[in-house]
Amino acid sequence: MAIDYELAVERRRLRGALRKWRRIAGHSQQQAASAMGWSLSKLVRLENGSGKPIPADVLALLTHYGAPADDAREFYEVARRLPSRILQNEETLRSVFNPAYVSYLEAERGSSQVRQWHPSMVPGILQTEEYAYQLLTKAFKRSHEDAKRIIDARLERQNLLDLETGPRFHFILDEGILLRPVGSAQTMRKQIEKIVALVDDGPGNNKRVLVQVLPLSAGLTPGIRGPFILLEFDDDDSQDVLFMETPKGDFFSKDEKEEVEPYQIIFGELEELSMSIESMRERIDRLIEQLHD
Structure with missing residues (x-):
């Protein structure tokens, strides 16, 4: 990509x-x-x-x-x-993603910060290959060929997490994501270890990625409404943009202030309710030990 x-x-x-x-x-x-x-x-x-x-x-x-x-x-x-295309492999992406999501991928690249909440699965940009394959083929009923193309695009997209000039990322995940088995115990262990690596190399170590976990003990929160992504931009001419995905996989965006602002508030509330980095690290370490048993 x-x-x-x-x-x-x-x-x-x-x-x-x-x-x-x-x-x-x-x-x-x-x-x-x-x-x-x-x-x-x-x-x-x-x-x-x-x-x-x-x-x-x-x-x-x-x-x-x-x-x-x-x-x-x-x-x-x-x-x-400007060239006619920003995404060099746009035709391939459009063959497996809907047009709105392809537009999101382009907008993501031009943003200064990406803030994402997900209550039910690890976001695509953080997924391991095996975790993604299990989700795509079993939950989303994608063919092996489609799943492979999507995974290849996601793995390439993960380079964004390492760019010094790219956007900053802030993810909040529901704790249930770490507890729900996706594939084998080894698949879950590798996925959680990938998240651990991001936690250990987070903003405190001058990295551009922050991962937080919302504990189950937080109870009912505004995050129950579903997953969403907020893109922020440094230039004065651009409003922040809200991206949401429907259960059918349709992707759409909103950029009017009155539509985006409530989700900015929700993300702030979820951030306040999330575990501290120390508590999250301890929780994840226990999960990894259990997956080794």
Whole structure:
């Protein structure tokens, strides 16, 4: 899933600027498209970052919105630099993932921080190969061939966790994830040991990954609503984005403040309720001992 981090950031900045200046101008997407003599689908594709933006379209649109000349010229140059695809193996990814999730993978690369809560399974980017295979073939009923392609993409995506210039990651997992058998005891032990390695090499050791565990003793929490991911961006033109997955595997996003903010609050509450790093380490050590028995 090779992708240029800087290009992903640039595309995200362009999308944010187009939306920002349209809102400042007081236009709906339909109004903006009509004013430019475009179809609505063309404007939506431009704002969503689908395909390579035409630099002249970007310049004309920002000029129409009344953006300062320097801003319009800056994003004209951004559009010139962007390739038609950010994800180099996009066709392969689209053959196994829905389009919304492929868009998420691109947005993830351009983010400054990824915050993820999951109540029922280890997030894909943290999974071992065997744990992922068991989930995909038994829980999600994927064929062996599909599972292999998805796992290959996930293993490559895990390189993000080691990038010095990539996003920071903060995961909160429900304790039940560590207790629920997925495959053999060896599969679970290796998966938990992978998480241990991240805990031991966490932010306290200048790493960019933090893993926390919400104890079962926390009882009923807002996290019962289901898993979600929050992407944060450093640039001023971009709102934080919420990504959610339905039980059917459909992936969708929201970037309006009133929709994202409640989940930012929920994540903060889950963080406060989670085990300390020391308590989590002790709990995980006991689990690993049990899996050796």
